[in-house]
Amino acid sequence: MIEILEYGFFQNAIIAGLIAAVACGIVGSFVVVRRMVATSGGISHAAFGGVGLGFFLGIDPLIGAVIFTIGAAFILWHLNIRELQETDTITGAVWATGMALGIIFVAITPGYAPDLFSYLFGNILLVPSTDIILMALLLVVILAVVIALYNQLVAVTFDPEYARVMGLPVPGLTLVLFLLIALTIVPLISVVGIILVIALLTLPAATARLFTHSLRTMMASAILIGVGTVLIGIALSYAFDLPSGATIILAGAAIYGGFLAGRHLTR
Numbered sequence: 521m522i523e524i525l526e527y528g529f530f531q532n533a534i535i536a537g538l539i540a541a542v543a544c545g546i547v548g549s550f551v552v553v554r555r556m557v558a559t560s561g562g563i564s565h566a567a568f569g570g571v572g573l574g575f576f577l578g579i580d581p582l583i584g585a586v587i588f589t590i591g592a593a594f595i596l597w598h599l600n601i602r603e604l605q606e607t608d609t610i611t612g613a614v615w616a617t618g619m620a621l622g623i624i625f626v627a628i629t630p631g632y633a634p635d636l637f638s639y640l641f642g643n644i645l646l647v648p649s650t651d652i653i654l655m656a657l658l659l660v661v662i663l664a665v666v667i668a669l670y671n672q673l674v675a676v677t678f679d680p681e682y683a684r685v686m687g688l689p690v691p692g693l694t695l696v697l698f699l700l701i702a703l704t705i706v707p708l709i710s711v712v713g714i715i716l717v718i719a720l721l722t723l724p725a726a727t728a729r730l731f732t733h734s735l736r737t738m739m740a741s742a743i744l745i746g747v748g749t750v751l752i753g754i755a756l757s758y759a760f761d762l763p764s765g766a767t768i769i770l771a772g773a774a775i776y777g778g779f780l781a782g783r784h785l786t787r
Contacts, residue, residue: 530758532647533645534754536707537747537751538750539656540707540711541746542746543704543708544721544724544725545740547662547704548704548721548724549738550701551701552725553677553678553735558611559607559701560721561615562592562610563596564705564708564714564718566614566617566618567618567717568588568622568623569584569619569621570584570588570618570622571709572621572623575636576625576626580650585709586658586703586706588621590702592618595610597694601691601694601695640715641712641766642709642710642712642716643713645757647711662700669693669696672688672693673693677697705717711750711764716766716769720746720768720769720772727775728741728745731783746772750768753767756770
């Protein structure tokens with residue numbers, strides 16, 4: 521097992537996993553506390569439209585995913601905040617529209633789209649160096665925004681009404697949260713695929729929330745849990761020749777179940 525660390529593709533997988541773990545640990549904590557899991561699901565599935573657009577235009581599908589996730593975040597935010605539409609309804613509409621556009625783009629693209637399966641279900645062992653660079657840049661943006669607006673984002677996450685009374689621009693900060701989710705989803709696509717993004721985004725943070733009520737501690741714990749989840753999943757995928765995305769998610773679910781059972785036993 522150790523000798524495989526010498527291979528470039530495995531090194532890329534480790535780096536991609538670490539980037540994804542940091543991103544989902546930070547943003548996933550906001551998602552879990554604010555209960556934005558369904559919204560995140562709508563944005564992540566809309567990313568498939570961007571993947572299809574990438575194939576159609578002959579560009580990196582992840583770049584197309586960035587465009588579509590940001591667009592989906594703007595649409596969901598506008599309809600939810602400005603038009604006062606029900607979140608579940610607009611999330612379902614954006615979710616379905618993104619997937620449908622992706623199917624159409626793939627269908628009208630000349631030739632065959634060989635990597636489509638990996639974008640749906642993930643294959644961390646096939647992440648190219650160009651995607652690593654894009655993922656790293658997105659992580660830098662995420663970290664910069666969270667560090668700069670941490671206190672305001674915490675206020676909006678825990679109590680939007682109180683934040684509004686305090687004079688904070690709640691709609692604008694809510695948009696920032698939507699955009700952070702959009703940027704976080706893109707690195708996770710390469711790791712576990714569009715179908716399983718929500719699980720990796722939320723499981724580490726949900727696990728961390730079982731034993732802490734501090735958001736800072738929750739983020740740090742979620743990052744560590746995410747790193748463990750990804751590394752265990754990669755090891756299991758290699759050892760038993762299983763799909764990497766599925767093994768990573770099962771590892772995360774097992775960790776969450778273990779902590780949940782442990783909490784009940786201690787009580």
